[in-house]
Amino acid sequence: xxxxxxSQPEMSVQEAExxxxxxxxxxxxxxxxxxxYKQPPSRQMILVIRQEAYKQQNATENRFSVxxxxxxxxxxxxxxxxxxxxxxxxxxxxxxxxxxNMLTFxxxxxxxxxx
Amino acid sequence: DGGxxxxxxxxxxxxxxxxxxxxxxxxxxxxxxxxxxxxxQGLRLIYYSQIVNDFQKGDIAExxxxxREKKESFPLTVTSAQKNPTAFYxxxxxxxxxxxxxxxxxxxxxxxxx
Numbered sequence: 001x002x003x004x005x006x007s008q009p010e011m012s013v014q015e016a017e018x019x020x021x022x023x024x025x026x027x028x029x030x031x032x033x034x035x036x037y038k039q040p041p042s043r044q045m046i047l048v049i050r051q052e053a054y055k056q057q058n059a060t061e062n063r064f065s066v067x068x069x070x071x072x073x074x075x076x077x078x079x080x081x082x083x084x085x086x087x088x089x090x091x092x093x094x095x096x097x098x099x100x101n102m103l104t105f106x107x108x109x110x111x112x113x114x115x
Numbered sequence: 116d117g118g119x120x121x122x123x124x125x126x127x128x129x130x131x132x133x134x135x136x137x138x139x140x141x142x143x144x145x146x147x148x149x150x151x152x153x154x155x156q157g158l159r160l161i162y163y164s165q166i167v168n169d170f171q172k173g174d175i176a177e178x179x180x181x182x183r184e185k186k187e188s189f190p191l192t193v194t195s196a197q198k199n200p201t202a203f204y205x206x207x208x209x210x211x212x213x214x215x216x217x218x219x220x221x222x223x224x225x226x227x228x229x
Contacts, residue, residue: 009155033215045158045205045220091157095214102148102173103214105157 004094006106013082014114020067021077021109023092029053032095034068034075035103040088048090051075079111087113118142119221121206126226128200136191136224138206144219146212147189151175152203152223161204164189165212193226200228 004025013019025034036048051059051068058066063083067076075094079086089110093103119140128134140147146165150158160173164183178197183189189208193200205223209216 035217037220043203043223045207047217047219050217102160102163103218104160105150107157108155 003096004092004104004106006090006092006109008109009107010110010112012112012114013079013086015082015084017082018078018080019082019111021079021090021092021111023075023077023106025073025075025092025094025096025106027073027094027096029095034066035093036064036066036075036077037091037093037105038086038088039091039108040085045091049077082113084113084115087111119206119208119219121204121221121224124222124224126224128226128228130228131195132228133195134193134200134226134228136193136204136206136226138189138191138221140187140189140206140208140219140221142208142210142219143186144208144210145186146209146216147183148207148209148218149173149179149181149189149191150205150207152205158205161191163212193228200226202226 032053034051038046038048049061049064063080065078089108091105091108093105096104122137148163149161162181164170180192206221207218209218
């Protein structure tokens with residue numbers, strides 16, 4: 001089975017500092033999207049950022065940016081100027097092969113922000 | 116406001132009873148999805164529907180059933196055949212089916228079976 005791996009179950013960052021969450025995946029598709037979702041304590045899943053695989057430029061949304069390495073199948077999320085409200089579970093999601101183009105989610109990284 | 120609603124937020128059932136979780140969207144999205152989330156884990160796809168009157172099994176469909184009689188509604192029934200039904204259930208929708216489209220999520224239903 002194709003998988004997506006988030007190797008950091010928990011991460012901690014000091015408020016105002018920068019943190020990077022890692023994600024690796026395995027697909028043979030050439031054109032696809034990758035997503036990072038945030039799940040705060042309310043458990044509502046919220047899209048943080050999306051990357052189009054055919055674009056070389058890394059996606060950026062305010063304090064959130066990605067480091068997309070297509071050849072390495074790596075899709076990390078960088079959070080700059082971390083805020084207390086960033087504390088949440090973060091999931092990356094991608095389309096595995098032959099899965100009807102549905103998304104598969106990683107196991108998640110719990111981010112704690114220290115004041 | 117457009118969005119996805121799931122009700123109830125918390126649901127309690129006795130073992131051996133079927134239970135139906137509600138999911139409604141007013142985003143005019145064609146595709147809808149049901150996921151299961153266990154403590155400390157990611158989301159696993161139960162069922163998805165690309166269009167009215169059509170649905171497909173996901174990775175963990177055993178013990179679950181769905182219907183899609185209306186575009187805006189995609190209820191999930193957890194049957195007594197589901198061996199470990201206690202979990203958090205999330206419904207989502209997207210404009211179209213497939214990984215190119217962002218999925219919008221509901222607030223979830225926490226099901227506890229004793």
